[in-house]
Amino acid sequence: MSRVPVVVYAADRVLQAGVVHQLRPRPEVELLDAGEEDRAEVSLVVVDRIDEVATQLLRRLHRMSPARTGLVVGQFDRNALQTTVECGVAAVVRRADANQDSLVSMITAISRGEGVLPGDMLAQLLDHVGQLQRQVLDPRGLTLSTLTVREADVLRLVSEGLDTAEIAVKTAYSERTVKNILHEVTTRLQLRNRAHAVGHAMRHGLI
Template identity: 70%
Template sequence: MSRSAHENALNTTGTPRGAAPAGHPHRVTVAVYAQDLVLRIGVVHQLRQRPEVELVTDAEADRAHTSLVVVDAVDDEVMALLRRLQHNGATRTGLVVGTFESAALQRVVECGVAAVLRRTEADQDRLLHLVLALANGEGVLPGDLLGKLLSHVGSLQRSALDPHGLALSTLTAREADMLRLVAEGFDTSEIAQKTAYSERTVKNVLHEITTRLQLRNRAHAVGYALRNGLI
């Protein structure tokens, strides 16, 4: 099966399987996706020592009971992978992440992520606990992140009377940054230079904002965002 560009960037383990005897009835198959080699090696090294786990190769990743996505932060590339994994009914997805925002937490939950672990806390025992919880159909979420998620959901409910409230509450950091630059009078090429994105990406992001919020143009989007305290 061919892999898309974002899956090539977020490589699966490609490592030998765990040390326990093949065919062990209680072993959980795990595919690891990571943004770079160092992240991958760290997680694989921890899990391959545990007889409860069987690390699968790239070719077998789609059959894994659990999929671990190991990243510094959640970006569009990571979201694309999470959405693909969500459509794979054979696997349940966990996220091991460096930095996290409340809005991103809701987005990854909506993409089927059932467990989240901070990279700073990702020792062998916690990784194994996450994998086994996923395999058992359970969820894992640090208490402070759960509190943030509940708070964020509450803000969505409070904004329900605003016909655009749901969309506004899920404005990403990148979208907010670009709207701020529009508000400061920068054009597309200048925003591209300041954000290190292509002009096409800038246009697409701003178009997505106006379409999602059902607004007329960039100026309308900026005015609406300002009135609602988003920028």
């Protein structure tokens, strides 16, 4: 089994020592020393709450470190959720639940490219995303999928084998508008043609 290189960032020495003590015996984890941060696959941030100092650290890691970030936190509210999303945090575990096994499970999940959230935090995140869609994106005809509603509609019709004229009839757009929509999608997403656009959209679950 290959060990996951991990660097621990903690708000104070007591938190640092506690997490290091739990992780050091585990064969799944390689704890890195100061100066070895560039080898890390996982950055583990341990804090009491997401205050200004913790936010600055998370932003710095998101901007400068290739490692994915896991967060062990004591207090976690809605504002903290937004900060963790903006800073690209891959996994969150509450300090009350942070025993040796849960920490190792989180680290190995992060190293596999997975995300980890407690159930109640996941519910908060889904609610937050729903509000974003309703309040910000829907009024602009946008979706979280990177396609507008009408772009997704047109690509769906292309995937069903309809040509430009047939799509124009179905959508009540002009043929010129249909061509412009497809041109915008292929240009923005750097795709070769409409077939490539349909394939991309289907692979990524956009239609």
